[in-house]
Amino acid sequence: MRLDGYESALLGRRAGVSPTLARTAVELYALGGLYGRVVDLPADKAVSRGVEIEGDKDRVVANELDRLRVLPTLADSLRWSRLTGGAAIVVVANDGGTLRAPLETSRLDTIEELKVFDLDDVSPTEQRYSDPTKANFGMPEVYQVRTQASGTVNAEFYVHETRLIPVPGDPLPRRIAAIKGVPWAGRSAITRAYQTISDYSQSLRWALGILERKQQAIYGMKGLAELIQAQLEDIVQKRIALVDSARNILNTVAIDSEDDYRIEDTNVVGVRDIVNEFQIGLSAETGIPVTLLFGRSPAGQNATGDADFATFHDLVEGLQRNKASPALERLVALILAQKSVRKKLEQWAIVWPPLESPSEKEQADVRKTNADAAAAEANALNTLAGAGMISEEEGKDYLIAEGKYGLDKDAGDARAAAQYAAQA
Incomplete structure (x- = not known):
């Protein structure tokens, strides 16, 4: 296909631009970078300083928490909860029953393993509680859990809700949450954040384009129109290529005496401020300070960043208190119910250490x-x-x-x- 004469002569051949394929939130998270950081930072910070079980002087529970890798499990559950709107910890226990049967704590010998699945992997079945006098009336009794890609043989299993510890996402109106069918389904914390990250990435691409065109060379070639009319675009391209190959800071550009060659310098003032505004917008969407997201020092006179970190710590403490603690309380109760744990604790409490230790x-x-x-x-x-x-x-x-x-x-x-x- 032959393009317009001017386009063929001045631009040459251009490769087709492939459209950007739409990606899901999980696919964007898999790319890493900012997409992964806004999900991982709060989840990892929530468990970074460990957890204390008050009353566990002999480390009975602490040793079991280490054996079952509870803290990494909690971090992953918080991670997938922020990403997909919910997560579930499946308790693989030796109590003589199958996964589909209710968990019998009176016969619980040992908790073998903990598995984490995100909300997209979990769906309710038609088997529900039918006693209208109970608080769980109408709630799913058995869930279907996918372990691999759909269509794979043996990629699904069924688990009773007593063997499943939910970690909900951000709050959703009850009417909207009911659409998903999972009572503890919530809102993803990164839907709008991912759109802001895409806008920020686009601003960087545009800023790079501005830098590429900051110094624009303009070559006024005598007889350009006549050469194009004579269908001599190849000669035009050759002359432009010769000038471009010779143009750098050490070489001299040689042109015809009747040609014109000059450099136009484009002003880039304000580009940095615009990019910074996109960074602030992403911080506002995620609750994570710019200093953590982008590794920047606090800006402004006498700035210490204390206010930024206080906001982030409030976010993390909310994850600990509202999502991690209920799941951990259930896990500790199951740990103490094991027959393999000889010494029981009469009173215990979960205590999260301070997120930041004061300096000397x-x-x-x-x-x-x-x-x-x-x-x-x-x-x-x-x-x-x-x-x-x-x-x-x-x-x-x-x-x-x-x-x-x-x-x-x-x-x-x-x-x-x-x-x-x-x-x-």
Whole structure:
């Protein structure tokens, strides 16, 4: 196919531009980069500092958590929950029953393994609870779980809901969640974020195009129109190619005396600001600060980034409290129900360590502040006692009640009780 004369002469042959194929969220996540970072950062941060089981002095539960790789499992479940709107942890347990049968905790010998599946792999069956007097009325009793691509032999299995620990996605209106048929189905956290990432990537491509055209060479060739009319486009292309091959910072460009050759410099002011705005937009969509997403230093005068990290920590603590903790509580309860665990815990609680440890200087500042406050309080009590407004005994009782200076509060309570008994 012969193009227009000017197009053939000045542009030459051009390769066809293939349209960009639409990709699913899972396919985009598999590409990595920002697509993976906005999903992985909060999930990995949520479990990065581990978890403590209060009351587990002998590490009975902690050892089981390590054996079952619970923290990596929780990280993956939070990851797929953010990506697809939900995830499920399937408990492979040795209780004498099949996966399709209810889990019998009274016969639970050992939890063998934990498997994580995203919401796209899990679908409810027609088998549902039918007792209208129970809270689970109408809820799916058995779920179908896909382990491989559809159409593969033995790629599916059925699991009872008591062997499945859900990790929901972001909240959805009940009416919309009911469409999916899974009671704990939620909203994906990255739908709009992925669109913003695509816009950001497009802005980078456009910025690169602007840089490529920042210095545009213009070659005014004498007799160009006549050469094209004579269908001598090859000669035109050859002359342009010769000029382009000779053009660089060290060479001299030789042209006909009646030709014209000049460089037009394009202004790129404002491009950086536009790209930065796309970065801020992505941060707003994900709740992850720009400093973490792009590895940038905090901007602005006296900027420390504390506010940015506080927002991110709120996001991570929400994942821990609302999604990871309910799943972990169920897992700990099942761990303690195992016959292989001889020592049971009467009371226990899940405690997430702080997401950020204070530096030595910050710890020293806190100790100094507390010491100054204690000194001011002691001086105030001394002044009140000296003025006769309180007695030394009353001041001591106050310090005992506050547990200051190592004074035993229980001893104070016992002495007060003894005084009351004597008076009575």
